[in-house]
Amino acid sequence: MSKINIRQMTLISLFAALTAVGAFLSLPLQPVPLSLQTLFTLLAGMMLGSARGALSQVIYVFLGVIGLPVFAGFKAGIGILFGPSGGFLWGFIICAFLVGKMMEGKRGENIFYYFLVGLMGTIIIYILGIAQLSLVLGIGIRRAIAIGILPFLLGDILKIIAASFITRKLKSIIE
């Protein structure tokens, strides 16, 4: 990893803090309220690029590990990382990295491409999340999907759309 300068450091911290703040913001939506964390995960990848985006999510996870209630449902602690829902947190890091990779070298402002990238990122979070959920709870993949994805599906699509719009507007500011 190339050396990070001070401006990049503060930007990475900013996205880590925003992801944490996302856990405190929720939209009332059926069937479960929607928290904004993954919106900021996607945006971190889209705006900071692969390595720095992933680093911002690593910082976010560490904030939870040291005991701040920044994970979904105001949970905290290293146990959450290895517990049933921990796969989603690992997913955040990989998601930001891959989303960043897919955005790098793309100069155009094609909102459909952003949407596609966001979709891929969300699917990666799902894959890791479901894998750990079914392993830790010892339940089948199908049941894990029923409790780990289906309630959140609508909200996640909404977040991908929002992330695409925001990236189109902000990409020029950050560069």
Next chain:
Amino acid sequence: MKISRNISFGQYIPRDSLIHNLDPRVKILSCLVMIISLFLITQFWGYLILCSFTLGGIIISQIHPKFIFQGLRNILFIIIFTLIIHLFMTEGEVLYQVSFLKITKEGLINGLLISFRLFILILVTYLLTLTTSPISLTDGIERLLSFFRFMGIPAHEIAMMMTIALRFIPTLLEETEKIMKAQISRGADFDSGNIFERAKSLIPLLIPLFVNAFRRADELAIAMEARCYRGGEGRTNYRELKIRKTDILTFAFTIIITFVTSIMF
């Protein structure tokens, strides 16, 4: 849109106990070792040993059990849920049957084991965050990560960014609330409409939030540069971490207990 406030930040409870005074690195590593062995063990007795080991730790730490159980409330739902799924959905020798619902022996055993594992997992990690302040945990993480510096992991920078992020969180929360109120007073509507309208309604909230936040990040970068911040090389610490005899003994004890239980069960 709802902003959750009044959440207690951090779980640390200061006391003067053996566990509190341990080196954070020792505590983090012991915690990891315990977690690994939790996933290796497959028998009830192994869990019982690890559980009593952890409970012993809680007693030594002088923390009132009420705080620990407050933390367990978070995970209670998922534990009960797992138990129910396993209880009713596993095929095997039927123990008890009410119409179409049947409890099987295999389901009961599996369900109890997995719930017990989750219970200890949360117990151990709560002990860590209750007895170690966020600052010393950050120090511990920094020092542990610096073993991997040869792989290019920026240990000092990560700890620094954690501290900066920590400082950003309350500011950003406050700012979000301000922008939300400002936009509502201009007629913004965050709480109705179909999925597209709702996604779009986030934009008048998030764009100003980002623009303000970028400005803040820039200002902070300039402030750090003005004070000649130049990264971790040759930097000294106000708090020096030292490994003492009790640290070594505790760590050795944890390793032995977890190793033996992992092999036996």
